[in-house]
Amino acid sequence: MDCVIIFFPCPECKIGSVFAVKDKNSNKIYAYCEECDTLWKTPEDISERRYLTEEFEWGGYASLKEVKKFGWGKYIGNNNENMAEQRKAGGR
Numbered sequence: 001m002d003c004v005i006i007f008f009p010c011p012e013c014k015i016g017s018v019f020a021v022k023d024k025n026s027n028k029i030y031a032y033c034e035e036c037d038t039l040w041k042t043p044e045d046i047s048e049r050r051y052l053t054e055e056f057e058w059g060g061y062a063s064l065k066e067v068k069k070f071g072w073g074k075y076i077g078n079n080n081e082n083m084a085e086q087r088k089a090g091g092r
């Protein structure tokens, strides 16, 4: 699966990875923790604990290409590829 971790660990649950996900209707990208279901509008909001209040409809994980195109490339840490690899292999 092609997915991008924007932030780790999640500041809310401390164990989850925050992924870049797509909104089905707007095709905008949001930050989402699959562990505690918290959704943020931008990666900057993650540290400030500002959650998304507008409607969001699950449109799947954003690919690395989509994340970069959306201008979130700067948020992707160097560890991301390694973490994605581990995830593919079944690790966390």
Ligand SMILES: [Zn+2]
Pocket: 010, 011, 012, 013, 014, 015, 016, 017, 033, 034, 035, 036, 037, 038
């Ligand atoms: Zn979380």
